[in-house]
Amino acid sequence: MPAPTSAFHGEAGGERAAWWREAVIYQVYVRSFADGNGDGVGDLLGVRTRLPYLRDLGVDALWITPFYASPMADGGYDVTEHREVDPLFGTLGDAEALIAEAHAHGLRVVFDLVPNHSSDRHRWFREALAAGPDSPARERYLFRTGRGEAGRLPPNDWESVFGGPAWTRVTEPDGTPGQWYLHLFDPAQPDLNWRHPEVRTEHEDILRFWLDRGVDGFRVDVAHGMIKHPDLPDVGHTEQIQMLGHTVLPYFDQDEVHEIHRSWRRILDSYPGERMAVAEAWAPTLERLAAYVRPDELHQAFNFHFLGTDWNSKALREVIEGSLRTSALVGAPTTWVLSNHDIRRHVTRYGGGELGVRRARAAALLMLALPGSAYVYQGEELGLEEVLDLPEELLQDPQRLRSADGSSGRDGCRVPLPWQGESSPFGFTPLDLHEGWLPAPQRWRGLSVEAQRGDDTSTWELYRRALKLRRAQPALGDGTLTWQPAPDGVLVFTRAPGFVCTVNTGDEPVVLPRPGALLLASADLDTDAQTTPAGDAAAGTAVDTAGLAAGIGSDVVVLPPDTTAWWATT
Template sequence: MTMTSQPDEHHLSDSSVGHEWWRSAVIYQIYPRSFADASGDGVGDLRGVASRLTELQDLGIDAIWLSPFMTSPQKDAGYDVADYCDVDPIFGTLEDFDALLGQAHARGIRVIVDLVPNHSSDQHPWFQEALASAPGSSERNRYIFRDGSGENGELPPNNWESIFGGRAWTRINEPDGSPGQWYLHLFDASQPDFDWSNEEVKAEFRRILRFWLDRGVDGFRVDVAHGLVKDQDFPDYTPDPDSASMGGEQTPAPYFEQPGVHEIYRDWRRVLEEYDGDRALCGEAWVSSVDNMALWVRPDEMHQTFNFEYLLAPWDASELRSIIDRSIAAFTDVGAPGTWVLSNHDVVRHATRLSLIDESPQGSGIGPDFPNIPSHRDALPRAHAATALMLALPGSAYLYQGEELGLDEVHDLPPHVRQDPTWFRTKGQKYGRDGCRVPIPWEADQPAFGFNATGRSWLPQPDRWQPLARDIQQSDEGSTLSLYRRLLNLRQQFGLGRGELEWVCDYPDGVVAFRNGNVLVVANVSAAEVPLPADAQVLASSMPLSDHQLGADTTVWLKL
């Protein structure tokens, strides 16, 4: 087996306590199946990622996060893992991963891998052993199996519903063929939940962490980090229909935000601290408030957690000031950085979402019949302004592949090409997340816009993306790509990620304004023009300025 250099031999320098790289890093999320396809089969792969590292280095990011590439039947795009210590053949091999890791490190880019601990694939050897074993066996106790309710166990143990739609329990046939127990799957039926009260499960994930740390990875993004521990009484529960599908309700669901989850991450933190260097844990925790979110990043737990309250915030000055204020206060109290994000593989791209009039709940997606979908031209200024605001905030920031090109949500995918389990489990009532996962465009005049050389693509790319291809934007100073490169360069130059925010109150209510070090940031969230100081030096503006007037949906960085 080919191995990378040991962690203490990385050329990437480690930082002193309080100045670790992850505190201010800009981390770029790669959804491997949609990033770049070296094999030409229509699905992106690790060699494709490696082939585009120069472009990422040019963009100016500090690290990449790779969404799941481990062995999987791909029922949920790799979030159903059958082998946590190998690469799925559609993405390549372990040798391909090692080569990618080495090439990224040589460019000063750190690598975070996605880890899915809430559930496995139903094709995982452990679950196959559970199906073949008796109720109460050690094999079955690695997962959450329960007897059914009703006279003959014909009803599920409780009324919990899957995040993807439909019931969260599936009944199995026992080895003798008789109707048997039910197993819990908060997501698809092909994704059975682990029982995290089981010591064997805990030991297995310590082994998995060490497997990847030994290869030299710089950290882990933890999927459904708030969902591993369930209320052991398994009470009936009906979620708020207007809440985000992954959690965030004021009264947490009995399968989210349970206190026992924190001891798991304390255990994982101890594993990471066995290794030299700054390894990072970032949690996907859709929780009830930023104060509770901060519990995930106490000094002995995770290092970061995505700020989903910020991601879901409307384009409203008062709301933005409030969530920024509360977030910085909550994270500062536990000595953690803010971690800001606007788009990812589960939500409508913010180049579309922020300009929607009608609400699109997280995970539901939008389709061709969704009302009032803005044109790309009309929505892009607001997306630019939101990005410029976010990248000026102190702390760490995450970017999602393609947002640096200004890609919009592909809401008009034909029904027959959709692949998200949500689409099938809700019988088309919810569109799901395919619209933000379409392969991204690199070269305007190449097959599949440069995604590969064959023109094949696991989801079809819209023709309207041709002028958004990276090669066209590369030389256009007014492009979205040029704006991102300029903002990231200035963010590094002025140390904004390590700075401190000081609110500026000299502007109207529809404006978000603050100082971060030597930079004054003014975001006009209103419809009215706002005058800027006549002698101000403009470092960057999300849209062109006219006579030092800040137009609607525009953010400017000024040098103090």
């Protein structure tokens, strides 16, 4: 089932870069996107029914989180078989139909791949437990004898990303306490030994299985984690999760992992249709992150340094400049992202309420104006906040359950989407006959897709117009930018031909020279203002405020706080 090559978004208007260099890819968290069969859990049928929505929104592709056979200890990221669809989500036929139907709508499809670990119910792990210590079956995983008297202590001090020790001791077949196995996440997710040839062969077969069915690419979960330091040395620190993305840890971002990605790139390149892979890779520096997207490795890597940057012009410029500089060294596009299923929604991170929404809208236009590719997490186009008041008895995230105070759970960004109607589940399930697996708050009534479509002031319409302009503007997508002089708190950059982006990250309005004809703004922009606007909507700082009392001429424009605007100069 090879992918078609002529009907995809973004291919009109002459020669363009490879699709993945500038695509806007929409993340579908399957269990929370749309429920097709009425059981309260999102599924592949639900995704299929909403493909016209994604087409109309204007994205180029969708990334679908795991729907494979799984006990669901971690929402499907604990896989027993990558070549089977879990009945909770549908059938293999649904997955194949989804690929074909998405292509018919001009959308490419990226599937999740979970190579760092398996489920503890995977046939290999069950064989390992039954086989006993030092058996060949245990060599596919990382089993070790414990330290201390009778091996009662873990083999080292490594900690799970979800909290607590990264080792669990097993009971041997004879009933005695035995070896320990490594799990950098939940105990139900034992880490695989990627130095074992059978592990590598198995995953190469999985890649080909889905590539043969027409999938356009893969998002590689924990792409930085498959190789561990062979000596398994102590880290020497507690709270190791705080070191992720800042320090080279003996279990993450080891140099040997790149050989795996090179072997996968050869497989991807052997298929027609520009198949790709994007790395979920946490690296301590932008330079080390760039190594994952060298010309013979993966095509993209999520830019978590951008995601984690405060809403501050200086900090944003530094991370944008650093990202573009390091990706250019290896000839790769930079990939921008603001939220995903593992991170608190950025409306909430930016302050919540009206302030958070205002900044999130501005950040969206900034992201979509930057060179490279961008990822949109389902619901951010609606301006959704993190849900922080879910009933405790409904929470399912193992990260929360293993953390000391329960504060690090991810359920709040995974609440099912509001599609229509006046109360939960807001059209998430057919005819609203069943509540979603997590309840949507009543305050989302005004944020549903139905409520926002056609409302020119809504966040959904902002995204739709931005994506349409991004496709129409030859300056946007792949390429470069040029910074322009700007006052404190403001970013101004140009992209050739004929595009300017202005961003005010400050809490006061700013007056700037009018750079051209307004294309789109994240907030109301009165380009015909003749007096200094007051309050939160406007008042100038780029020019001395006192000097504006006589009025604002047609050659300048007031940029409200927390606002991004796009301009055409030709």
